[in-house]
Amino acid sequence: MKAPLTIACHECDLLYELPPLPERSVAKCCRCGAVLQRHKRDSLDRTLAWTIAGLILFVVANAFPFLDLKKGDLVRQTTLITGVMELYQQGMRSVAVLVFLTSILFPAVQLAGLLYLLLPLKVKLLPWWKPASVFRFIQRIHPWAMMEVFMVGILVSMVKLGKLAKVVPGIAIYSFAILIFVLAAAASSMDPHLIWDRLEIDR
Amino acid sequence: MKEEFATALEKSLVSCHSCHLVSKATAIHGKGEMICPRCGSVLHQRKPRSLSRTWALVIAAFIFYIPANVLPITKVTSLGHAQSDTIISGVIYFIQTGMWPIALIIFTASIFVPLAKLLILSFLLISVDRKWQWRPRDRTRLYRITEAIGRWSMTDVYVVTILVALVRLGALANVEAEPGAIFFAAVVVTTMFAAMSFDPRLIWDAMETDHE
Numbered sequence: 001m002k003a004p005l006t007i008a009c010h011e012c013d014l015l016y017e018l019p020p021l022p023e024r025s026v027a028k029c030c031r032c033g034a035v036l037q038r039h040k041r042d043s044l045d046r047t048l049a050w051t052i053a054g055l056i057l058f059v060v061a062n063a064f065p066f067l068d069l070k071k072g073d074l075v076r077q078t079t080l081i082t083g084v085m086e087l088y089q090q091g092m093r094s095v096a097v098l099v100f101l102t103s104i105l106f107p108a109v110q111l112a113g114l115l116y117l118l119l120p121l122k123v124k125l126l127p128w129w130k131p132a133s134v135f136r137f138i139q140r141i142h143p144w145a146m147m148e149v150f151m152v153g154i155l156v157s158m159v160k161l162g163k164l165a166k167v168v169p170g171i172a173i174y175s176f177a178i179l180i181f182v183l184a185a186a187a188s189s190m191d192p193h194l195i196w197d198r199l200e201i202d203r
Numbered sequence: 204m205k206e207e208f209a210t211a212l213e214k215s216l217v218s219c220h221s222c223h224l225v226s227k228a229t230a231i232h233g234k235g236e237m238i239c240p241r242c243g244s245v246l247h248q249r250k251p252r253s254l255s256r257t258w259a260l261v262i263a264a265f266i267f268y269i270p271a272n273v274l275p276i277t278k279v280t281s282l283g284h285a286q287s288d289t290i291i292s293g294v295i296y297f298i299q300t301g302m303w304p305i306a307l308i309i310f311t312a313s314i315f316v317p318l319a320k321l322l323i324l325s326f327l328l329i330s331v332d333r334k335w336q337w338r339p340r341d342r343t344r345l346y347r348i349t350e351a352i353g354r355w356s357m358t359d360v361y362v363v364t365i366l367v368a369l370v371r372l373g374a375l376a377n378v379e380a381e382p383g384a385i386f387f388a389a390v391v392v393t394t395m396f397a398a399m400s401f402d403p404r405l406i407w408d409a410m411e412t413d414h415e
């Protein structure tokens with residue numbers, strides 16, 4: 001039996017001694033209602049599986065055009081990175097950098113970082129290079145990885161362009177759509193407490 | 204779990220922001236900082252200078268909010284005819300062409316959410332500053348919502364990016380990004396940082412001091 005976990009509510013600072021949670025249950029703070037901890041089944045395996053799926057989809061989503069615009073003989077295709085480069089060339093550097101970070105770099109770093117941590121942990125090893133810093137970093141950038149918002153942006157753009165020209169969804173848009181669900185699944189199956197526990201073993 | 208509840212602060216304990224380990228608030232590092240023994244983050248019992256930092260970001264975001272809405276965010280050139288669009292004119296266009304679900308998405312994400320966030324954060328800041336006792340649970344919930352919805356304001360930034368990338372049809376049609384887009388992106392980023400720098404535990408600290 002695991003020892004109770006000492007935890008302070010991150011929204012109101014109340015202290016708790018949490019016993020191991022039963023299946024599919026959630027512990028909430030009795031004072032402010034914040035979620036303290038959520039039980040996650042096979043967290044490590046599931047998160048690892050979703051992460052691998054996410055990485056494959058991410059590569060596909062970036063390698064192929066996600067929208068084609070057709071008007072007469074003219075065809076214009078766009079991948080994720082072309083929009084960023086176009087903005088940059090127009091002098092909107094700050095916006096280009098923001099879009100690059102939130103829709104490409106941070107999601108990529110997050111997925112790669114999780115793979116780097118979870119793969120060794122799965123075979124009971126400790127990642128060799130600064131695992132704590134890596135995990136801390138990917139948790140910090142998490143709010144800034146906004147692929148699902150980008151997806152909404154794609155949908156709005158498709159409607160907006162519909163009047164102007166013919167819009168044809170490319171291969172990438174489908175892997176993009178699935179990727180959104182895979183990322184959500186990875187995030188909800190991940191148990192940060194468990195990962196911190198495992199990372200701690202060798203220290 | 205029958206014992207009297209106490210906060211980490213009262214027990215001289217500190218909870219780590221990134222790994223949530225609770226440790227003694229005395230583990231002083233060389234530079235006079237506390238370092239989390241598990242993950243190595245710098246520990247703070249409360250987010251440092253939370254109120255002044257959040258106020259600064261909220262005020263900056265209010266200022267950016269004006270040019271973001273007044274200045275055009277895109278310029279569409281079609282067959283020699285150029286037209287600049289602001290966020291609001293985009294919403295009006297969608298309403299006029301009967302695409303009200305899209306109009307609603309843009310209006311909510313780009314106009315309503317940033318403003319609501321700024322008003323809620325200002326309200327929370329004032330309430331903490333004045334040590335109000337009013338409904339701490341609901342105020343914490345307001346904060347939680349504010350933190351969760353901010354990211355959706357990025358929608359319009361992405362729409363501009365996609366339009367700029369796609370609509371390069373030479374003389375037929377061209378879309379360029381305009382300065383409003385920079386200010387709008389600045390609003391999104393500053394409001395997100397503002398929500399992150401606010402410490403909801405301050406709402407509850409005000410409740411504690413009154414009981415004693």
Ligand SMILES: [Zn+2]
Pocket residue numbers: 009010011012013014029030031032033034
């Ligand atoms: Zn709480």
